[in-house]
Amino acid sequence: MKYVYFFGAGKAEGNGSQKNLLGGKGANLAEMAGHSKLKLPVPPGFTVSTDVCAYYYDNRRRYPSELKAQVNAAIRKTERVMKKKFCDPKNPLLLSVRSGARVSMPGMMETVLNIGLTSKTIPGLIKQTGGNERFVYDAYRRLITMYSDVVMEKAAGVEPKEGKGIRHQIEHLFEKKKKALGVSEDTDVGAEDLKDLCEDMKKLVKKVLDKSFPDDGEKQLWGGLGAVFASWNGMRAIKYREVERIPHEWGTAVNVQTMVFGNMGDTCATGVAFSRDPGRDVKDIFYGEYLVNAQGEDVVAGIRTPAPINKASQSADNKDLVTLEKLMPGPYKELNAIQKRLERHYRDMQDIEFTIEDHQLFMLQCRVGKRNGTAAVRIAVDMVKEKLITVKEAVCRVTGDQLDEWLHDILDPEVEKKTKAVVKGLPAGPGGAQGKIVFTSEEAERVAKLDAHDDVQGEPVILVREETNPEDVKGMWASEAILTQRGGMTSHAALVARGWGKCCIVGCAKLDIDAKRKTLKIGKRVFKSGDSLSLNGSTGNVYAGEFPTIPPDTSGKTLSTFLKMCDKVRTLKVRTNAETPADAALARGFGAEGIGLFRTEHMFYGGDPEALACLRRMILAGDEKAQQKAINQLFRFVKKDIKGTLKAMKGLPVTIRLLDPPLHEFIPHEDKGLRKIARELKTPFAEVKKRADSLHEVNPMMGHRGVRLGITHPAVTEMYVRAILESAGELSKKGIRVFPEIMVPVVAVETEMAHQFELIKGVHKTVCKKLGVRKVNHMVGTMIETPRACLITKKLVRHGAEFFSFGTNDLTQMTFGFSRDDIGGFMGQYLDQGIMAADPFGTLDKGVKKLVKKAVKKSRKVNPKLKVGICGEHGGDPASVKFCHHVGMNYVSCSPYRVPIARLAAAQAVAEE
Secondary structure (H helix, E strand, C coil), rough: CEEEEEEECCCEECCCCCCHHHHHHHHHHHHHHHCCCCCCCCCCCEEECHHHHHHHHCCCCCCCCHHHHHHHHHHHHHHHHHHHHHHHCCCEEEEEEEECCCCCCCCCCCCCEEEECCCHHHHHHHHCCCCCHHHHHHHHHHHHHHHHHHHHHCCCCCCCCCCCHHHHHHHHHHHHHHHHHHHCCHHHCCCCHHHHHHHHHHHHHHHHHHCCCCHHHHHHHHHHHHHHHHCCCCEEEEEEHHHHHHCCCCEEEEEEEEEECCCCCCCCCCEEEEECCCCCCCCCEEEEEEEEEECHHHHHCCCCEEEEEEEHHHHCCCCCCCCHHHHHHHHHHHHHHHHHHHHHHHHEEEEEEEEEECCCCEEEEEEEEECHHHHHHHHHHHHHHCCCCCCCHHHCCCCHHHHHHCCCEECCCHHHCCCCEEEEEECCCCEEEEEECCCHHHHHHHHHCCCCCCCCCCCCCCEEEEECHHHHHHHHHHEEEEEEEECCCCCHHHHHHHHHCCCECCCCCCCCECCCCCCEEEEEEEEECCCCCEEECCEEEEEEEEEEECCCCCCCCHHHHHHHHHHCCCEEEEEEEECCCCHHHHHHHCCCCCEEEEHHHHHHCCCCHHHHHHHHHHHHHCHHHHHHHHHHHHHHHHHHHHHHHCCCCCCCCEEEECCCHHHHHHCCCHHHHHHHHHHHCCCCCHHHHHHHHHHHCCCHHHHCCHHHHHHCCCHHHHHHHHHHHHHHHHHCCCCCCCEEEEEECCCCCCCHHHHHHHHHHHHHHHHHHHHHHHHHHHEEEECCHHHHHHHHHHHHHHHCCCCEEEHHHHHHHHHHCCCCCCHHCCCCHHHHHCCCCCCCCCCCHHHHHHHHHHHHHHHHHHHHCEEEEECHHHHHHHHHHHHHHCCCCCCCECCCCHHHHHHHHHHHHHHHC
């Protein structure tokens, strides 16, 4: 079986379509090196496939027997191309070992550079580089640092305390050396001092890890391979996959590539560039950063602030730095031409890593560039205009999470205008955020208490670091925003935050961070852990204290154009769940095509207090006369709300649910409140108290609610239906088009539906007589919330249901027997242990899907034109929306702020077919 694939010198054994086998990086290296229309200057090497990763984990971290021979054969090919030999003392070939999963996981797995440097090959490399001893020992220093950390400590399963790992101790040793020499920059340390430092580092490695750093290139290579495979199941990689929903079984490939050096002197450089700006809603520009005399890790890690590659990449913060275009015009011109070819070839924005060795350009990587939501929408729209992609392709280029970023809150501009920023950095992430300062990943998790299933609500935090590294991934995810002292727009913090839509500011050089003492000094001001900051990720401004945030302006042309593209593609309608006319108007602004669930219960809490008082009197009335009096008083409140909503929707359909929650939810739990109701009803307190106690239920969500209330208290249903039909009739008489849909909740028995249908018919007849009309347009249907209802949909249609709306929150609850209010006690562990792949209240479970699919299919046999929708929270989940399209629903309904996401998901369902 073939496990190793060579690339280089205009040839490749793989291609860009083999991401599953070669990983994203390996497939793109093969494509760049071997495709007839590209043949780019890629340092030769080979990819060890993802099949080896699977074998490695299935066989107790052992390799296939054929692998060593195939690796050696690939090394011989690389040697012939480069005219150098691996481990040769006179003419050594050095290699890098990098990971490469199917999809980009920036910084989450391991890399080892300069493999093959040993006491035997160092003299040969010095001779190769014309006596550049400083460069050689700097490369050796880097190898010892990375290898001891990645291979000897992490891959060996050693888990040191924070700040005590071998990398930290080596870096401390280097800082101590620089301090003794009186220099601050790494590049100021001379060859002899670096040589001595390397010996001290190896002694430190032996002392701390009780193992010697290997002085053998073969051992270094196989150690690096094993470390990359082991890092697939490292903590940060697992966490990143969970966040990004990347399957754990995919595994990673390993890319072994000839080293080219951006750190040999001032004629060398390394950098990262994007064919279009990945972080702002600006005109498309070639955008990037670079460092002179540096290796790639320096740019990504953010340990030095990079310079812009061209004028378009300049900002107020780096305008004084020399651009690559000016410093090295030849390599820049070649790089610019290559990025244009790559974007045309891949038909998407490209993220490019490059190295310049003595003015010669090398391409180390290209991949589809991560971008924040603002840039994702803008790039998709622009590429359609440029006829680079189709409309269907464009809607598939934006994720629901990215679109959600357009809806992120921003700092209140009025407050921001009146406040002076304490510092400014590079704007690397969207929106605004405020929170309490934390200095470590662990502290961020602890204070934020980020657990969707945790009943305890944490506090928003701002993670403040000199620079982030992949070890910080959990803390970054837990934080509202990230603020770093070092790093540029392509640093680790910026890249990860942009991918997650997190507010992020990097390169704040004026920050003085003391993580040990947990203090942040900005000028003369000192902030401590727990103090508050507010960040504007779009401008780079940092403010002291907590700023109010406001919803963003979504009226921009770019977003509007993109959503119109989605609307041209999709067939599924998108409605909203609403509780007030204001909710309805907001959803209309987001493109909602009606209301799929209008709940009137909100008016009893936060609305007119008299409405709640009327409801309570109705519930606790001792006789039919008193109850009817309360119902009549309540009628005007219900009608006012319904009429306002129908009017606000301007002719769009509105599904109004009849009273659903258990009655005990509305009555006071303290004697004081009950005494007040007793006085209003002119009834003894003891009697009212007895009635209130009788309403208590052990399991109210499966108790006396929904249609059961309508049957035991028909006057309540009659009042609601009268409010709906009178509102609709009166508006219609004024020439206002309305389409009310009366929804009976929690039906489980067909005769329940028949009972309510007959009652509604009777009210309709009475209302028509009162208004002097022949008919008030309306529909009658039910919310499918029980498994039994899914199984009897044929009968429900025959007993009067003209539409169905799946209430998937309750349907999921009743299918699993999970209480959605108590799921936090175990769901977190279920997900962590792989018992379940996803929270079934977040995305539709396959068992619930089967019930829904069967229900739709059976009911449509009775009425092929039956209107079917969904109104649970799943109506805003992209995966669930796509399922609704595929089973032939007419619409989905979700909260107002999820409407644009549902519009996108519905379009993607069509585009992906």
